[in-house]
Amino acid sequence: MQPGIVPPRPTLLVGLAAAVAAAAFAVGGAGGYALYEHRKAEAAIEGQEQLAAQLQQTRIQMDQLNTKVSELAARPPQVITPPPLPEPPPVAVKPAKPRGPSESQRLKKMQSQLDQQGKAIADTQTQLDATKGDLSNTRTELSGSIARTHDELVLLQKKGERNYYEFDIAKSKSFQHEGPLGVRLRKANSKHQYADLDLIVEDQTVSQKHVNLFQPAMFSTPDSPQPAELVINSISKDRIHGYVSSPKYRQSQLASASNDNPTSSQTTAAQPQPRQSLPQPQ
Numbered sequence: 001m002q003p004g005i006v007p008p009r010p011t012l013l014v015g016l017a018a019a020v021a022a023a024a025f026a027v028g029g030a031g032g033y034a035l036y037e038h039r040k041a042e043a044a045i046e047g048q049e050q051l052a053a054q055l056q057q058t059r060i061q062m063d064q065l066n067t068k069v070s071e072l073a074a075r076p077p078q079v080i081t082p083p084p085l086p087e088p089p090p091v092a093v094k095p096a097k098p099r100g101p102s103e104s105q106r107l108k109k110m111q112s113q114l115d116q117q118g119k120a121i122a123d124t125q126t127q128l129d130a131t132k133g134d135l136s137n138t139r140t141e142l143s144g145s146i147a148r149t150h151d152e153l154v155l156l157q158k159k160g161e162r163n164y165y166e167f168d169i170a171k172s173k174s175f176q177h178e179g180p181l182g183v184r185l186r187k188a189n190s191k192h193q194y195a196d197l198d199l200i201v202e203d204q205t206v207s208q209k210h211v212n213l214f215q216p217a218m219f220s221t222p223d224s225p226q227p228a229e230l231v232i233n234s235i236s237k238d239r240i241h242g243y244v245s246s247p248k249y250r251q252s253q254l255a256s257a258s259n260d261n262p263t264s265s266q267t268t269a270a271q272p273q274p275r276q277s278l279p280q281p282q
Contacts, residue, residue, distance in 0.1 A: 146214060146216060146231055147164075147231065147233065147243065148214060148233050149233065150166070153166060153243055156245075160248070161248060162226075162245045162246060162247055162248055163179060163245065163246050163247075163248055164243050164244070164245050165178040165179035165243060165244045165245075165246075166241075166242075166243045167183065167241070167242060167243060167244065168239070168240075168241045169183055169184075169185045169239070169240055169241075170185065170238060170239045171185045171186070171187070171188065171238040171239070172184065172185065175198070175200055177200075178243075178244040179228070179244045179245075179246050180201070180221065180228050180244070180246045181199055181200065181201060181219065181228060181230060181244050182199060182200030183197060183198075183199060183200075183230070183244070184197065184198040184199075185197060185238070185239075185240055186198055186207075188235055188236065188237065188238050188239060188240055189235070190235055190236050190237050193212060193213040193235050194210050194211060194212045194213070194235070195211050195232055195235055195240050196208070196209045196210065196211070197209075197211055197217075197230075199219070199230070201219045201221065201228075202221055202222070206219075208230075211230070211232055212232075213232055213233065213234075213235055214231065214232070214233060215231075215232075216229045216230070216231050217229065217230045217231075224246070224247050224250060225247055225249075225250075226247045228244065228245065228246040228247075229244065229245045229246075230242065230243075230244050231243055231244075231245070
C-alpha cells in the first residue's frame, strides 16, 4: 500500500464493531456483578432481621421464666402430710379359762415344794457359813499370826509360842534347811506373786506348787501338836524371802511334862471311882 492512500471502509467498520461489542460486554458484566452483590446484601439483612426476632423471642421467654421463679420463691413452703396409716384389725382376746380345783391344788403343791427347797438351801448356806467360821477359827488357832515383815516376825518371836526361822532362798538345785523343813526354790513368779517349791518333811521330799504370797503352807509331823508353817512374804525374780515356824515343844515333851506334874496326879487320884452294883436281895 502506498503512503497517503486511505484504507478501505469495511476494515474500519469491523474494528469499531469489535470495540462496541467489548464495551457492551464490560457493561453487562459490571451490571451482573452489581446485581449479585445487591441480592447478597438483601439476604444478609433478612438473616439479621430473623436473628433479631429470635433473640427478642428468647428474651421474652426468659422474662416469663424469671417471673415464675420469683412467684415460686415468694410462696410459703408447703408441708406434705403423709396419708394416715390404716388401723390394725382388732385382735380377739380369748377370755382366760377359770382354774379348776385340780389345777389350783397342783399350783399349791408346787409352791410348797419351792418353799421347802428354798428353806433347805438357806439351811445349807447357814451350815456352810458356820463351817467356814469354824475352819477359820481352827486355822487361826493352829497357825497363829502371819508376819508380813521382819519386824512383825520379831514380835512373833517375842511371844515365845513357836520357833521361827527366817530364810532368803535363791533358785538352786540344792536344799536349804530351815528349822524342821528343807526348802528348794524351783520357780518364782514375780508378776503373779507365787512360787513352786520342793520340801523335805520328815525325810520325805514333797512338791508344793503355786504357794502364793502370805499364804501359809502347813505340814504336820507325827511328834508335833501343831503343824509347821512356811510363809513367803517377798517374791522377786528367782528369789523368795520368808520364814518357817514350828511348835516350840514336841508332843513327847508335852506328855513327859504332864506326867511329871504332881497336880495332874492329884487330879487323877481325885477322880470318882465308878459305881459298883449292889447284890439283889434274896
